[in-house]
Amino acid sequence: MFPKTLLTVVSSEQSTDGLGEAISLCQEFGCHLAVTVIGIALPASTTAYGAVPAEIWSEEREKGRAAAAEKANAIEAILKQAGVSGDVAPYFCEEGQIAEIVGMRARYTDLGLVYEAADSNQQLSKKTLEGLCYQSARPFLVVPKGTKPSLKPKRVMIGWNSSHEVAGAVYSALDLLIAAETVHVAMVDPEGGEFDQGEEPGADIATYLARHGVNVTVDVLASAGKSISETLLQHGSDVAADLIVAGAYGHSRLREFLFGGATRDLLANDRFPVLMSH
Numbered sequence: 001m002f003p004k005t006l007l008t009v010v011s012s013e014q015s016t017d018g019l020g021e022a023i024s025l026c027q028e029f030g031c032h033l034a035v036t037v038i039g040i041a042l043p044a045s046t047t048a049y050g051a052v053p054a055e056i057w058s059e060e061r062e063k064g065r066a067a068a069a070e071k072a073n074a075i076e077a078i079l080k081q082a083g084v085s086g087d088v089a090p091y092f093c094e095e096g097q098i099a100e101i102v103g104m105r106a107r108y109t110d111l112g113l114v115y116e117a118a119d120s121n122q123q124l125s126k127k128t129l130e131g132l133c134y135q136s137a138r139p140f141l142v143v144p145k146g147t148k149p150s151l152k153p154k155r156v157m158i159g160w161n162s163s164h165e166v167a168g169a170v171y172s173a174l175d176l177l178i179a180a181e182t183v184h185v186a187m188v189d190p191e192g193g194e195f196d197q198g199e200e201p202g203a204d205i206a207t208y209l210a211r212h213g214v215n216v217t218v219d220v221l222a223s224a225g226k227s228i229s230e231t232l233l234q235h236g237s238d239v240a241a242d243l244i245v246a247g248a249y250g251h252s253r254l255r256e257f258l259f260g261g262a263t264r265d266l267l268a269n270d271r272f273p274v275l276m277s278h
Helices: 016-029 054-082 095-106 119-135 164-172 174-179 203-211 228-238 261-267
Strands: 005-011 032-041 086-094 111-115 140-143 155-159 182-188 216-221 243-247 274-277
Touching: 005 016, 005 095, 005 119, 016 032, 016 054, 016 111, 032 054, 032 095, 032 119, 054 086, 086 095, 095 119, 111 119, 119 140, 155 164, 155 174, 155 228, 164 174, 164 243, 164 274, 182 203, 182 228, 203 216, 216 228, 228 243, 228 261, 243 261, 261 274
Parallel strands: 005 032, 005 111, 032 086, 111 140, 155 182, 155 243, 182 216, 243 274
Antiparallel strands: 140 274
16 A cells, blocks of 8 residues: 555654655655654653652643644644645653554554654654554654655665565555565575475565566575675665665564664664565
8 A cells, every 4th residue: 555644753842844854755745744743751750850849840741741732833834834734643741651652643644754863862763663663553664864765766675584574564565666666575595495485585475576566576695794784785785775675573572672683773774764564
């Protein structure tokens, strides 16, 4: 399904400048933009001055709610001026509630957008990824700073390993793959066999995609001592990919640890937008 409703999450304390890229994407492809504004409430016990009186703590929380609502109103005006269909939902919540809120809001959209966050918003970005990955049942697009995402990429690379996570990402991106000029299924050191990736690794997914009219090529890559992510990113450059499709592999559900290994390195890359699903 081609994404018609996109989700982005912004902090109530950040400027609205970062919305420009999401708005441009919606203008280009006629999408609706759902904006979730998050204000983070700090527990009184974590303040630099120790415990604070209940009335002061309550006043600060009311100020936080008002700031989130004010930012939402400002964003609504920006969307209207840009001629973009959109809706804005403000929330003022504890840090531990962010992932649940983002996941809930994302269920009514087609694709989450995650842009590179400023240093001051790293925690919100992390919680946004957690919500999109574990609680939304939706794919999400991670956009490094300086890259230009497209909902109709010409050249796509799939990091394929037969896992259910990447299979879900491929299915979510199917309309994008059909419209692409070329799609490369990249496999790093694949293992053949009945219970691994088939007697001819990559043949099954290539056949599936070809039935949908995808112009697909299978590229079997040798890591030669490099990591999986390094090998995939280098191949992405070799084929001039506009987008990488991959599975999001969460090695732990602990709150303080979200992604590891190849997923973490793909998310940290500064060359390619990455579409993921878990």
